[in-house]
Amino acid sequence: MKLYENPVLLAVAAAVVISVGTLVTTFIPLFHPSTQPVSPLVKPYTAIELEGRDIYIREGCNNCHTQTVRPLRTEVARYGDYSKPEEFAWDRPFLWGSRRTGPDLARAGGKYPDSWHYRHMANPQGMFEKSNMPSYAWLAKRRLDTSASFRKVTVLGYGYGADEVQRQIDGFRSTVTAASYPSAAARARVTPEDLRGGITEMDAMVAYLQKLGRDLKEAARRESAGVRTAAAAEARNPYAGDKKAEEEGEDLYKANCRSCHGKKAEGGFGPDLTDPQWKFGGTDGDIFASIAGGRPGGMPAFESMLGKDRIWKTIAYLRKLGRR
Amino acid sequence: MADGAQHHSVVKGFIFSAVFWLLVGLLVGLWIAAEMIFPSLNLTPWLSFGRLRVVHTNGLIYGFTLSGIFACSYYMLEKLTRTPIAFPRLARAHLYLFNAAVLLAAVSLFAGISTAKEYSELEWPFDVVVVVIWVMFSANVLGTLVKRREKQMYVSLWFLIATVVTVAVVYILNNLAMPVNLLKSYSAYAGVNDANVQWWFGHNAVASVFTFPILAMFYYFLPKSTGLPIYSHRLSIIAFWSLVFGYLWTGAHHLMLTPVPEWIQTVALAFSMFLIAPSWGSVINGYYTMNGNWEQMRTNYLTKFFILGITFYGLQTIQGPTQAIRALSGLFHYTEWVVGHVHMGTMGWVTMIISASLYFVVVKVYGRDVHSVKLVGVHFWLILVGQLLFSVSLWVAGIAQGAMWKATNADGSLTYTFLDSVASMVPYWKIRLAAGTIYFAGIVVFAYNLVRTARPKTAAA
Numbered sequence: 001m002k003l004y005e006n007p008v009l010l011a012v013a014a015a016v017v018i019s020v021g022t023l024v025t026t027f028i029p030l031f032h033p034s035t036q037p038v039s040p041l042v043k044p045y046t047a048i049e050l051e052g053r054d055i056y057i058r059e060g061c062n063n064c065h066t067q068t069v070r071p072l073r074t075e076v077a078r079y080g081d082y083s084k085p086e087e088f089a090w091d092r093p094f095l096w097g098s099r100r101t102g103p104d105l106a107r108a109g110g111k112y113p114d115s116w117h118y119r120h121m122a123n124p125q126g127m128f129e130k131s132n133m134p135s136y137a138w139l140a141k142r143r144l145d146t147s148a149s150f151r152k153v154t155v156l157g158y159g160y161g162a163d164e165v166q167r168q169i170d171g172f173r174s175t176v177t178a179a180s181y182p183s184a185a186a187r188a189r190v191t192p193e194d195l196r197g198g199i200t201e202m203d204a205m206v207a208y209l210q211k212l213g214r215d216l217k218e219a220a221r222r223e224s225a226g227v228r229t230a231a232a233a234e235a236r237n238p239y240a241g242d243k244k245a246e247e248e249g250e251d252l253y254k255a256n257c258r259s260c261h262g263k264k265a266e267g268g269f270g271p272d273l274t275d276p277q278w279k280f281g282g283t284d285g286d287i288f289a290s291i292a293g294g295r296p297g298g299m300p301a302f303e304s305m306l307g308k309d310r311i312w313k314t315i316a317y318l319r320k321l322g323r324r
Numbered sequence: 325m326a327d328g329a330q331h332h333s334v335v336k337g338f339i340f341s342a343v344f345w346l347l348v349g350l351l352v353g354l355w356i357a358a359e360m361i362f363p364s365l366n367l368t369p370w371l372s373f374g375r376l377r378v379v380h381t382n383g384l385i386y387g388f389t390l391s392g393i394f395a396c397s398y399y400m401l402e403k404l405t406r407t408p409i410a411f412p413r414l415a416r417a418h419l420y421l422f423n424a425a426v427l428l429a430a431v432s433l434f435a436g437i438s439t440a441k442e443y444s445e446l447e448w449p450f451d452v453v454v455v456v457i458w459v460m461f462s463a464n465v466l467g468t469l470v471k472r473r474e475k476q477m478y479v480s481l482w483f484l485i486a487t488v489v490t491v492a493v494v495y496i497l498n499n500l501a502m503p504v505n506l507l508k509s510y511s512a513y514a515g516v517n518d519a520n521v522q523w524w525f526g527h528n529a530v531a532s533v534f535t536f537p538i539l540a541m542f543y544y545f546l547p548k549s550t551g552l553p554i555y556s557h558r559l560s561i562i563a564f565w566s567l568v569f570g571y572l573w574t575g576a577h578h579l580m581l582t583p584v585p586e587w588i589q590t591v592a593l594a595f596s597m598f599l600i601a602p603s604w605g606s607v608i609n610g611y612y613t614m615n616g617n618w619e620q621m622r623t624n625y626l627t628k629f630f631i632l633g634i635t636f637y638g639l640q641t642i643q644g645p646t647q648a649i650r651a652l653s654g655l656f657h658y659t660e661w662v663v664g665h666v667h668m669g670t671m672g673w674v675t676m677i678i679s680a681s682l683y684f685v686v687v688k689v690y691g692r693d694v695h696s697v698k699l700v701g702v703h704f705w706l707i708l709v710g711q712l713l714f715s716v717s718l719w720v721a722g723i724a725q726g727a728m729w730k731a732t733n734a735d736g737s738l739t740y741t742f743l744d745s746v747a748s749m750v751p752y753w754k755i756r757l758a759a760g761t762i763y764f765a766g767i768v769v770f771a772y773n774l775v776r777t778a779r780p781k782t783a784a785a
């Protein structure tokens with residue numbers, strides 16, 4: 001047959017055959033706006049967040065962390081609401097990843113305070129003994145190069161002018177270098193003295209991590225503020241004084257709370273949980289609401305992770321510590 | 325003949341490039357396998373897991389596999405067309421430019437210069453060089469075919485043509501980018517589209533590097549080394565066209581349950597299932613070729629590589645489609661399971677076929693018997709055992725990991741923290757490291773055997 005005797009013809013035939021699937025599955029969606037919708041709720045990255053994102057790319061964080069939560073019950077419980085297409089309108093490249101050697105980060109923004117990230121990035125094993133994440137302490141020892149920032153946001157079409165980029169950089173610098181910055185102590189611990197007045201790569205990385213999923217989370221929070229508090233406020237701990245529950249609560253505490261509130265709940269990033277002072281109220285119901293729904297300033301919500309029962313057991317353990 | 329000599333030196337060059345990049349890529353693989361167990365091995369930024377994993381994948385896909393493909397392609401081309409290579413000088417330039425590019429590319433990945441798109445991580449100046457290299461190769465493939473003396477084109481040559489075309493199309497389209505400067509660019513596609521294009525590329529990189537050219541070798545070197553004609557020419561025609569047609573539809577099976585439009589996922593699932601047929605067309609063709617001559621598994625030192633290789637290809641092409649099923653993807657995606665899948669394909673199918681083909685070619689181009697048939701056997705068993713231990717342990721690990729992520733208590737809350745799942749993977753990672761070491765030992769034996777075949781001790785000056 002002629003086709004099998006003419007290499008050029010065969011090459012053309014092969015090109016035609018491969019282009020069918022290509023056209024249908026990649027080209028057509030590419031020109032369909034519904035594939036990548038744009039939402040006003042999701043804002044582009046600031047110049048600093050973008051620099052942080054580029055460091056994330058440089059270090060290959062996407063080789064261990066994904067950034068898409070799938071619509072599966074347990075996945076939503078672990079990470080938060082599942083990912084929507086409009087969240088990625090500003091992402092070039094996409095960073096969904098293909099392996100979860102570490103947890104998904106699509107909902108990392110606002111989950112922990114900045115200070116948590118400074119400490120965690122510098123020494124993951126110091127926080128979670130069993131973690132196999134590399135230490136990135138050296139990011140805090142490198143000054144952030146912002147010389148290409150304006151060019152970058154221009155190429156990406158974020159619509160910031162040169163002065164807006166400068167304003168973002170200056171604004172960020174004055175925030176992280178201010179004495180009143182809530183994470184100043186944690187930042188100073190990892191940043192060498194001579195760099196504390198400027199922006200480091202670590203600062204940009206933390207800014208980027210705090211942006212992940214934040215826009216949609218804040219929109220959701222605006223809508224549903226306070227529900228968990230009201231619902232749980234009258235409840236009393238069914239495990240109060242139960243020895244076995246206290247032991248279980250201790251294990252839960254170690255797995256979920258220790259990294260912020262300290263080995264014996266004496267406080268760390270999070271407040272001391274053994275003293276009689278409670279920022280958000282000290283009744284069983286208040287503490288339940290804090291754990292279940294999270295609190296501003298970095299306390300994550302644990303309701304879907306732990307469930308009601310285990311939150312009460314954790315509270316039973318905290319009460320035991322408080323009695324000492 | 326001057327042309328012939330020229331050509332042989334290029335084939336020899338690519339054979340030893342393949343062996344070299346294989347050893348380098350595997351060492352990096354062992355290092356990252358160890359880092360997963362002992363994070364303190366992330367000694368410097370250049371040695372941190374996130375960067376090194378990319379050196380491992382690119383080094384082996386492009387450095388090793390492509391070198392093997394080039395070596396065997398130049399060899400097969402000349403034999404199957406009974407014509408010297410069309411542009412021998414170009415082929416030589418191809419050899420040098422290719423190795424220089426792999427070296428520089430590796431350095432750039434160590435330095436964190438990366439686009440983050442899997443198997444497409446090289447920044448845009450390298451993409452330009454890759455295109456130049458590919459044009460050099462394609463010119464020789466098509467040029468030699470046009471000038472050929474043998475009228476019919478054997479099926480291996482079609483697969484070679486498909487490789488040339490597919491790599492060009494998918495590589496260029498996936499790498500379209502907007503440069504910021506020499507070392508940095510952003511993808512031409514945003515978000516969901518970027519993901520969709522990337523995995524359309526990703527799957528067809530597997531097709532056009534790990535499948536088409538490896539099948540070309542299989543269809544050529546199996547009959548050559550056994551002296552048996554391929555069982556069915558017609559079956560190979562059907563398998564060829566349906567494979568080349570079907571592969572391009574399936575990229576989204578890497579993106580099940582993500583924000584990529586659902587219909588694209590469903591189409592990908594359907595075509596993944598369809599691919600079982602043409603894939604098994606080749607498997608069956610291979611088995612039937614051996615019909616009545618299975619004693620060659622013992623008597624011929626190369627047959628067992630080809631038969632085990634095509635068997636792993638068969639298993640791989642059944643496992644792959646099952647991973648595309650939504651419910652199973654829900655469980656396996658992101659877990660160790662997929663790493664097990666990858667390494668059965670690469671360590672079982674790809675390296676089995678390339679190693680046997682390289683033995684065959686080395687013997688021919690140096691005109692000498694293989695240094696030691698016994699060592700070929702040692703090599704075979706080490707890489708077989710290493711690979712099986714590697715993939716089976718990671719499948720078990722992946723099931724356990726997926727189940728831990730999904731486990732819930734009676735009240736619907738999660739049973740395990742993420743770190744619980746990390747901690748429970750450590751024993752499997754230790755087995756994988758051991759398995760990788762066994763496999764690596766096999767490859768060292770392979771390298772030694774090839775080198776000694778090329779330079780026997782007695783002849784060494």
Ligand code: HEM
Nearest residue numbers: 099350353354356357381384662663666670671760763764
């Ligand atoms: C000594 C043998 C090997 C060892 C120890 C090894 C180790 C590894 C490790 C640790 C990973 C990362 C897995 C993860 O992120 O969980 C990996 C990924 C990978 N390796 Fe290997 N490897 C070996 C052989 C090979 C060979 C021969 C090839 C190709 C010819 C290869 C291709 C790949 C690819 C493509 C990936 C990416 C998988 C994915 O994204 O799912 N490896 N390898």
Ligand code: HEM
Nearest residue numbers: 098534577578596599640641644645647648657666669670
């Ligand atoms: C009919 C043939 C095949 C089908 C339908 C198929 C299907 C799949 C699917 C669905 C995945 C994604 C799994 C996940 O992330 O959840 C995958 C991953 C992969 N497969 Fe296959 N597979 C096939 C054959 C092969 C062969 C022959 C190889 C050769 C080495 C191979 C190499 C890979 C690699 C390297 C990945 C990892 C991609 C990544 O996530 O980085 N596959 N395959």
